Amino acid sequence: xxxxxxxxRFDLLIGTLRGDAxxxxxxxxxxxxxxxxxxxxxxxxxxxxxxDDEVVRVVTVLGGSAVAFGFALAPLVAAVEDPLDPRxxxxxxxxxxxxxxxxxxxxxxxxxxxVVLAVGICVAIVWTERGVSPLLAGVSxxxxxxxxxxxxRVCMALTALFLRERRSRELSxxxxxxxxxxxxxxxVFLASLDWHGTVPSQxxxxxxxxxxxxxxxxxxIPAVVAEGADPTVPAVVAIGSPVVLWLxxxxxxxxLLTTTERPRATRERGGLGWFAVAPGTPGGAIAARSLMxxxxxxxxxxxxxxxxxxxxxxxxxxxxxxxPLQTVALIPVPFIALFLGWLPHNDxxxxxxxxxxxxxxxxxxxxDRVGRLVPVLLVGLPxxxxxxxxxxxxxxxxxxxxxxxxxxxxxxxxGLGLSSxxxxxxxxxxxxxxxxxxRQPQRFDSAGGIAQALVMLGSLALCAPALWxxxxxxxxxxxxxxxxxxxxxxxxxxTLVAGIAIGSVVFRRRAGRIMEFAEST
Numbered sequence: 001x002x003x004x005x006x007x008x009r010f011d012l013l014i015g016t017l018r019g020d021a022x023x024x025x026x027x028x029x030x031x032x033x034x035x036x037x038x039x040x041x042x043x044x045x046x047x048x049x050x051x052d053d054e055v056v057r058v059v060t061v062l063g064g065s066a067v068a069f070g071f072a073l074a075p076l077v078a079a080v081e082d083p084l085d086p087r088x089x090x091x092x093x094x095x096x097x098x099x100x101x102x103x104x105x106x107x108x109x110x111x112x113x114x115v116v117l118a119v120g121i122c123v124a125i126v127w128t129e130r131g132v133s134p135l136l137a138g139v140s141x142x143x144x145x146x147x148x149x150x151x152x153r154v155c156m157a158l159t160a161l162f163l164r165e166r167r168s169r170e171l172s173x174x175x176x177x178x179x180x181x182x183x184x185x186x187x188v189f190l191a192s193l194d195w196h197g198t199v200p201s202q203x204x205x206x207x208x209x210x211x212x213x214x215x216x217x218x219x220x221i222p223a224v225v226a227e228g229a230d231p232t233v234p235a236v237v238a239i240g241s242p243v244v245l246w247l248x249x250x251x252x253x254x255x256l257l258t259t260t261e262r263p264r265a266t267r268e269r270g271g272l273g274w275f276a277v278a279p280g281t282p283g284g285a286i287a288a289r290s291l292m293x294x295x296x297x298x299x300x301x302x303x304x305x306x307x308x309x310x311x312x313x314x315x316x317x318x319x320x321x322x323x324p325l326q327t328v329a330l331i332p333v334p335f336i337a338l339f340l341g342w343l344p345h346n347d348x349x350x351x352x353x354x355x356x357x358x359x360x361x362x363x364x365x366x367x368d369r370v371g372r373l374v375p376v377l378l379v380g381l382p383x384x385x386x387x388x389x390x391x392x393x394x395x396x397x398x399x400x401x402x403x404x405x406x407x408x409x410x411x412x413x414x415g416l417g418l419s420s421x422x423x424x425x426x427x428x429x430x431x432x433x434x435x436x437x438x439r440q441p442q443r444f445d446s447a448g449g450i451a452q453a454l455v456m457l458g459s460l461a462l463c464a465p466a467l468w469x470x471x472x473x474x475x476x477x478x479x480x481x482x483x484x485x486x487x488x489x490x491x492x493x494x495t496l497v498a499g500i501a502i503g504s505v506v507f508r509r510r511a512g513r514i515m516e517f518a519e520s521t
Contacts, residue, residue, distance in 0.1 A: 031111075038115045045122040049129055056130075057223035058207050060123050064144050064219030065210045067116055071148040075155040082156045086256040100253040104246070108149045116145055127222035137222050143238045144218035150245035157252035161259070214241035282363045286371025290347075294375040299350060299431060303343055304379065311335040329394035330404070330474070333387050334467075337408035338459060340380040341415015345455040347372050348514065349427040355518045359511045365504030369420045373500075376416065384408050403470035403481035406488025410463035413492020417499025418455045424507040426451040427517055462491055 018024070048056045075082070084103050086096075094102075107113075120141035127137045211220035217237035224231040294300045311332035318328045348355060358368050388408060392401050428451065460467075466488035473481035507514070 034111065034115065038118055041115075041119050042122045045119060045126060048126050053130060053223065053226050054204065056126060057220070057226075058203055060126075060223065061207045061210050061216045061220050063119075064123075065213070065216035068144070068148050068151060068215040071112070072151040072155050075152060075159050082160060084153075084156075085160050086157070086253045087160070087259075090257050096254040096257055097250060099257070100246075100250045103253070104149065104153055104249060107153050108145070113145060113149060116148060117141075120145060123219070124222075127226065130226050132222045132225055136225060140218050140221040140238065143221075143242060146242040147214060147218060147238075147245065150242055150249055153249050154245055154252060157249070157256060160256065161252070212237055214238075214245075217241065281367070282361075283367035283371045286358065286363070286368055287374035290372050290375045291378070293350065294379070297350070300375075307336055307339045307343070308332075310339060326395045327474075329391045330400070333384070333391045333404060334407050334411055336387060337380070337384055337411040338415060338456065340376060340383070341412045341459055342419060342452075342456050344372060344376050344416065345419035345422045345451060346427055346430060347419070348423045349430045349517075352518060356515060359515055365424075365507035366500060368507055369424070369500045369503045372423070373416055373420065380412055384412065397478075399478050400470075400473060400481055402485035403466075403473045406466045406481075406485035407463065407470045408488070409485075409492040410466040410488030411459055411492070414459040414462045414495040415455060417495035417497070418458045420496075420499040420503035421506060422451045422455050424503050424510060424514070427514070462495055463488065466491060 045059075048059060084106055086099060086103060089099055089103075124134070124137035124141050128134045207216070207220075210216035211224070211234050214237060217234040218241075220234045221231050221238060224234055294304075314331050314335055315328050318331065319325065388401070388404050392398055392404060466484045469480045469484035469487060473479070473484055
């Protein structure tokens with residue numbers, strides 16, 4: 001049976017070279033480029049023979065971890081169907097264990113795996129030249145490839161179970177945004193390191209962490225042996241990871257074989273946009289509608305554009321009076337976190353009369369409060385994840401990064417929590433839909449101004465401990481950076497949860513007055 005599945009897999013690979021001329025040309029061009037990239041990678045790895053053991057360790061562990069992460073992420077990002085989906089073989093009546101073994105073996109017969117195998121052989125050659133046993137080097141490469149193959153199988157199965165009917169360009173955009181959030185900070189960190197012909201200590205510490213994770217443990221075994229250290233921990237992780245992934249894969253195969261696949265709708269769901277991505281719950285529907293507003297309504301777009309401009313303007317006076325750029329670079333990021341948390345303080349008013357849908361449908365307050373915060377979280381978290389390492393890179397002291405994380409988390413979370421209360425307790429009139437965002441209607445009371453001030457000043461007041469410890473870390477004791485981080489995270493998360501709970505109660509009790517406000521503006 002395994003041989004038959006392997007023949008099917010081989011036929012699928014050969015079948016990619018069939019089709020019209022344009023398709024074949026694209027496939028051949030891609031293969032040529034991939035072969036060139038593989039050759040360049042092998043040449044670069046073999047060129048490490050003259051470098052120190054530490055350099056080889058850093059390159060191989062980082063590269064192997066990145067490849068394993070790519071095998072796990074690719075099924076989630078690529079909108080393709082798995083030709084080896086276990087449900088395709090359900091009609092054959094095979095035992096789940098035998099089918100899982102055959103499909104895992106067939107999954108190893110793929111172009112990406114062959115590329116990793118070629119580079120892995122070069123890695124094994126490099127370590128063998130440094131006194132590592134050829135058997136040990138080969139086993140470590142085999143374990144690394146096994147982790148890659150099983151990660152791809154597991155993630156493909158999870159995608160088939162949960163994402164098949166909700167795949168859309170919006171979801172792919174979220175995955176792409178996640179990649180940016182990961183890649184940009186890492187790239188900034190690597191670019192800021194001081195190499196001087198040696199491996200920076202920060203990078204060695206990062207590799208030490210990866211060496212005891214499933215992503216990099218297998219690739220770290222030869223390096224540990226070459227250094228004469230005890231390889232027990234990475235060896236246990238490297239052996240245990242494929243075992244755990246194999247058990248998860250068998251469980252997923254059993255679930256897929258006993259789960260009926262949802263029939264596809266005759267009409268494409270792409271037109272549903274964010275509603276096809278969000279969960280089918282009241283909170284998910286509100287989140288999807290809010291996302292549409294934030295992306296299409298120019299009133300929201302103007303608010304988003306103003307945030308970075310306002311934060312950047314805070315730098316000008318400080319630079320004019322002679323404050324060093326290294327210090328000024330730290331100022332805009334907390335302002336961005338503060339303003340992003342403050343943005344939804346009047347979000348309910350932007351709905352105009354559409355808010356009646358929530359109230360008439362009896363939507364729970366927590367669904368309304370959480371759903372309205374989703375767009376700000378999707379914008380704010382990636383933005384802060386990118387600008388924080390950039391600011392720290394300009395400053396030059398990466399030891400301040402925990403303090404920056406704490407301050408930004410505290411200001412952002414506290415702002416969102418207080419905004420959840422203010423938007424239900426004290427909404428004030430804004431320009432109607434379709435009107436200029438710079439046109440503000442006349443207000444007959446001061447509730448709007450008070451709500452704005454309370455949210456912003458309240459966020460600063462609640463985050464005062466984190467700000468104080470961050471100031472101490474900047475001017476006196478760098479050890480206070482960790483205190484600032486935990487204080488900020490605790491304040492931000494705690495205020496966010498409390499704000500959603502209180503805002504939910506306020507929304508439910510003031511439903512009638514909210515309707516009156518919507519009808520009168």
